[in-house]
Amino acid sequence: MNRIINDPDQVVEDALQGFLKAYPEYYTATENPRVLKTPAAPIAGKVGIVTGGGSGHEPAFLGYVGKNLLDAVAIGEIFSSPTAGAFLDAFKSADGGAGVACLYGNYAGDNMNVKMAIKKATAAGIAVKTVVANDDVASAPASEKEKRRGVAGEILMWKVGAAAAAKGYDLDGVIAAAQKAIDQCRSIGIGLSSCTIPAVGKPNFFIEDGTMEIGIGHHGEPGVEISPIQSASAMAETMLNLVLNDRPLGKGDEVALLISGLGATPVMELYIYYAEIEKRLSARGVAIHRRYVGNYFTSLEMMGVTLTVMKLDDELKALIDVPAQSLGLTQVE
Amino acid sequence: MNRIINDPDQVVEDALQGFLKAYPEYYTATENPRVLKTPAAPIAGKVGIVTGGGSGHEPAFLGYVGKNLLDAVAIGEIFSSPTAGAFLDAFKSADGGAGVACLYGNYAGDNMNVKMAIKKATAAGIAVKTVVANDDVASAPASEKEKRRGVAGEILMWKVGAAAAAKGYDLDGVIAAAQKAIDQCRSIGIGLSSCTIPAVGKPNFFIEDGTMEIGIGHHGEPGVEISPIQSASAMAETMLNLVLNDRPLGKGDEVALLISGLGATPVMELYIYYAEIEKRLSARGVAIHRRYVGNYFTSLEMMGVTLTVMKLDDELKALIDVPAQSLGLTQVE
Numbered sequence: 001m002n003r004i005i006n007d008p009d010q011v012v013e014d015a016l017q018g019f020l021k022a023y024p025e026y027y028t029a030t031e032n033p034r035v036l037k038t039p040a041a042p043i044a045g046k047v048g049i050v051t052g053g054g055s056g057h058e059p060a061f062l063g064y065v066g067k068n069l070l071d072a073v074a075i076g077e078i079f080s081s082p083t084a085g086a087f088l089d090a091f092k093s094a095d096g097g098a099g100v101a102c103l104y105g106n107y108a109g110d111n112m113n114v115k116m117a118i119k120k121a122t123a124a125g126i127a128v129k130t131v132v133a134n135d136d137v138a139s140a141p142a143s144e145k146e147k148r149r150g151v152a153g154e155i156l157m158w159k160v161g162a163a164a165a166a167k168g169y170d171l172d173g174v175i176a177a178a179q180k181a182i183d184q185c186r187s188i189g190i191g192l193s194s195c196t197i198p199a200v201g202k203p204n205f206f207i208e209d210g211t212m213e214i215g216i217g218h219h220g221e222p223g224v225e226i227s228p229i230q231s232a233s234a235m236a237e238t239m240l241n242l243v244l245n246d247r248p249l250g251k252g253d254e255v256a257l258l259i260s261g262l263g264a265t266p267v268m269e270l271y272i273y274y275a276e277i278e279k280r281l282s283a284r285g286v287a288i289h290r291r292y293v294g295n296y297f298t299s300l301e302m303m304g305v306t307l308t309v310m311k312l313d314d315e316l317k318a319l320i321d322v323p324a325q326s327l328g329l330t331q332v333e
Numbered sequence: 334m335n336r337i338i339n340d341p342d343q344v345v346e347d348a349l350q351g352f353l354k355a356y357p358e359y360y361t362a363t364e365n366p367r368v369l370k371t372p373a374a375p376i377a378g379k380v381g382i383v384t385g386g387g388s389g390h391e392p393a394f395l396g397y398v399g400k401n402l403l404d405a406v407a408i409g410e411i412f413s414s415p416t417a418g419a420f421l422d423a424f425k426s427a428d429g430g431a432g433v434a435c436l437y438g439n440y441a442g443d444n445m446n447v448k449m450a451i452k453k454a455t456a457a458g459i460a461v462k463t464v465v466a467n468d469d470v471a472s473a474p475a476s477e478k479e480k481r482r483g484v485a486g487e488i489l490m491w492k493v494g495a496a497a498a499a500k501g502y503d504l505d506g507v508i509a510a511a512q513k514a515i516d517q518c519r520s521i522g523i524g525l526s527s528c529t530i531p532a533v534g535k536p537n538f539f540i541e542d543g544t545m546e547i548g549i550g551h552h553g554e555p556g557v558e559i560s561p562i563q564s565a566s567a568m569a570e571t572m573l574n575l576v577l578n579d580r581p582l583g584k585g586d587e588v589a590l591l592i593s594g595l596g597a598t599p600v601m602e603l604y605i606y607y608a609e610i611e612k613r614l615s616a617r618g619v620a621i622h623r624r625y626v627g628n629y630f631t632s633l634e635m636m637g638v639t640l641t642v643m644k645l646d647d648e649l650k651a652l653i654d655v656p657a658q659s660l661g662l663t664q665v666e
Binding site for chain 2: 055
């Protein structure tokens with residue numbers, strides 16, 4: 001394991017020192033070392049936007065703390081949920097009196113800890129409502145959508161929810177917008193190689209050389225199929241079909257598209273892939289209103305790519321277009 | 334080789350289709366398929382800013398085409414210089430009558446092709462002047478600085494040169510500013526794993542597991558030392574010493590810092606490394622005026638990190654602070 005670390009058990013702490021020192025314009029420390037907030041938070045009268053999740057997915061989750069994005073984030077160990085205490089402290093850091101929207105992903109640990117944190121927040125007089133992202137079509141059939149994991153669609157959910165809050169929506173309005181955003185998202189990932197958690201020292205799952213796993217999760221959760229490695233064109237075809245079978249799109253529809261590398265995928269390959277997706281959506285008459293292509297939601301040094309398609313209506317278009325500024329996503333105009 | 338490609342001999346063409354389709358706000362195609370320009374170029378009366386280089390380093394080089402950044406870029410095969418014809422066409426695409434500053438890296442192929450292109454440009458009535466980046470301290474001793482390679486310091490050179498052009502500097506002024514920028518830059522890289530050019534199908538150099546190569550180049554050029562893998566702290570110490578031995582800095586100095594992953598390095602590790610560098614500069618009384626931490630200049634899926642330190646004066650500070658917008662670097666405020 002050739003990596004740039006000090007103590008393998010302290011990688012999260014050590015990395016957080018770097019994030020805090022590098023970007024004081026985005027991050028302010030709080031009394032909880034596993035909670036970061038924007039310098040401006042809490043903003044009086046604005047709905048606070050909070051998320052939380054395991055580390056190792058950078059720039060997710062903390063990279064989306066910023067202007068017109070997240071107000072505070074709860075940070076877990078690598079690939080592990082933040083504690084209930086961290087979620088609670090993130091709520092406190094983000095609450096400007098208008099309540100807090102906790103927009104997070106559907107994982108057992110996160111569900112449990114968010115639930116516990118909300119109980120305490122409610123007792124402390126902070127109104128918290130949630131949206132649970134479940135955009136990964138590979139993780140359960142459509143009939144059991146509540147079992148699906150949240151993956152890169154979370155970024156679009158945060159973008160939309162935070163833009164709604166910035167525009168002055170109240171808590172119910174923010175929750176409705178974020179829920180709509182994730183309801184309109186479908187994602188699928190493909191893994192080409194595994195990754196190693198430093199404290200473990202060896203890969204926690206395996207992908208044979210020459211094969212790929214369609215529908216793999218961000219922590220190596222099993223996908224829907226292991227196949228010999230295919231061309232970018234065939235990967236795009238397979239992945240887009242899985243997404244569109246679940247949420248059909250056709251002529252005149254407009255979408256936001258997020259294509260994320262999983263960490264080690266060369267940037268040029270993400271654009272080879274983008275061209276394949278664009279060609280297929282274009283052939284169906286689907287217009288790409290906005291696209292995000294890059295390493296937005298990773299899994300350490302895993303190779304692979306995720307595809308997220310969000311169908312837009314006028315409200316979602318207006319919200320996705322609001323400028324934003326953060327480490328992971330800066331959008332001008 | 335598990336990769337997201339179609340024809341291994343067509344990866345550059347295929348990727349360029351994706352870049353062009355994804356970001357029409359940054360890229361306009363030209364008659365030369367290996368030259369991209371901003372939609373606004375050429376801008377009448379503004380010095381055109383051009384670079385060029387091999388592919389596989391994305392977002393370098395083409396990712397820095399944008400607002401207040403590069404006007405046009407010449408694109409080579411993976412790890413190979415663009416042709417003289419591509420440089421010439423990039424000059425033509427960027428020239429708004431005030432001449433062109435060609436800011437590129439010190440590699441034999443680039444030197445030869447830029448020279449040939451300038452000869453033809455001059456004959457066509459376009460004034461082209463150059464700055465050749467040579468910021469890699471590992472590639473030759475200080476007494477033979479003209480032999481040193483250009484590495485990630487090129488990004489800061491482009492940023493400064495392009496900001497000068499945007500502010501209305503004339504060609505000599507732009508060249509002087511870009512030359513000052515690179516003269517004040519020192520860089521060093523460390524490699525932890527190799528990479529594979531798709532058309533070759535196997536790594537073109539090797540780094541043994543458990544070892545690292547200090548001073549390695551962006552194409553696997555040999556470094557100054559192969560050692561057992563060290564802690565992030567020890568890597569930072571070694572690399573900063575190599576940089577500061579070459580260009581001492583002390584109390585009251587201000588710098589711009591660029592820390593780039595080489596492709597596969599997890600983002601959190603770049604921040605562990607940043608914290609180590611920051612601590613050491615801070616202890617010396619050196620202030621970090623601006624920092625860039627991310628995958629700014631990569632080598633496909635290589636693991637490793639580069640450190641670039643640029644000493645600032647008032648002019649460089651003003652220029653580095655000019656807002657910019659591109660795929661690889663968006664700077665607000």
